[in-house]
Amino acid sequence: MKEMVKISDLSQTFYTKDGELEVLKNITFNLIEGEILTLLGPSGSGKSTILNILTNLLKPTSGDVIINGKIGYMFQKDHLLDWRNIMDNITIGLEIQNQKTDEAMKRVERLLKTYDLWDFRNMYPKELSGGMRQRVALIRTLAVDPDILLLDEPFSALDYQTRILVSDDVYRIIKNEGKSAILVTHDISDALSIKVLL
Ligand code: ADP
Ligand code: MG
Numbered sequence: 002m003k004e005m006v007k008i009s010d011l012s013q014t015f016y017t018k019d020g021e022l023e024v025l026k027n028i029t030f031n032l033i034e035g036e037i038l039t040l041l042g043p044s045g046s047g048k049s050t051i052l053n054i055l056t057n058l059l060k061p062t063s064g065d066v067i068i069n070g071k072i073g074y075m076f077q078k079d080h081l082l083d084w085r086n087i088m089d090n091i092t093i094g095l096e097i098q099n100q101k102t103d104e105a106m107k108r109v110e111r112l113l114k115t116y117d118l119w120d121f122r123n124m125y126p127k128e129l130s131g132g133m134r135q136r137v138a139l140i141r142t143l144a145v146d147p148d149i150l151l152l153d154e155p156f157s158a159l160d161y162q163t164r165i166l167v168s169d170d171v172y173r174i175i176k177n178e179g180k181s182a183i184l185v186t187h188d189i190s191d192a193l194s195i196k197v198l199l
Pocket of ligand 1 (some may be wrong): 015016017020024042043045046047048049050051194
């Protein structure tokens with residue numbers, strides 16, 4: 002079993018004008034290839050801090066982090082750009098990384114067709130429901146072909162009914178694409194299988 006992410010004895014303390022804030026203390030976990038791991042903890046427990054460390058936005062106070070693969074990050078809000086159509090939103094990561102190759106565009110086409118977005122490719126984000134927008138955001142994250150997906154409270158902006166549908170959708174797509182993922186949530190009902198409690 003391949004370990005995609007290996008976190009050992011990770012600690013994070015922030016030093017602010019109000020003093021020290023110990024947010025993470027001796028966190029250890031692995032993400033195995035093909036697994037969707039849920040980090041469950043209340044607001045302020047350090048979930049986003051872990052993701053910031055994994056994406057190198059933050060250097061941890063102590064501990065070891067090993068990452069075997071390319072990371073794709075999906076945020077709480079979908080961050081779709083209103084003035085770009087669905088296709089152009091999905092390819093924005095490829096554009097930024099200057100990787101809009103034939104191969105990448107074939108991958109995008111396959112993803113759009115497989116996940117029922119092809120007919121929507123010329124529409125604009127405001128024409129789509131919240132659930133569809135979140136699917137677009139996920140496909141955009143997959144367009145750059147990451148090995149590891151980081152999802153930071155991806156359902157929390159959605160109403161309850163939509164959340165159930167979208168979470169099923171997200172799990173299905175990640176599994177079907179054979180990706181590994183870390184999903185962060187404060188809501189126990191979002192957690193498919195709880196692996197790490199903060
Ligand atoms: P969660 O995502 O679980 O809600 P966060 O990881 O965002 O929690 O934050 C955990 C705690 O660390 C919070 O109290 C937050 O205010 C604090 N924090 C996060 N980033 C910083 C920072 N760069 N400097 C100081 N405090 C921070
Ligand atoms: Mg957070």
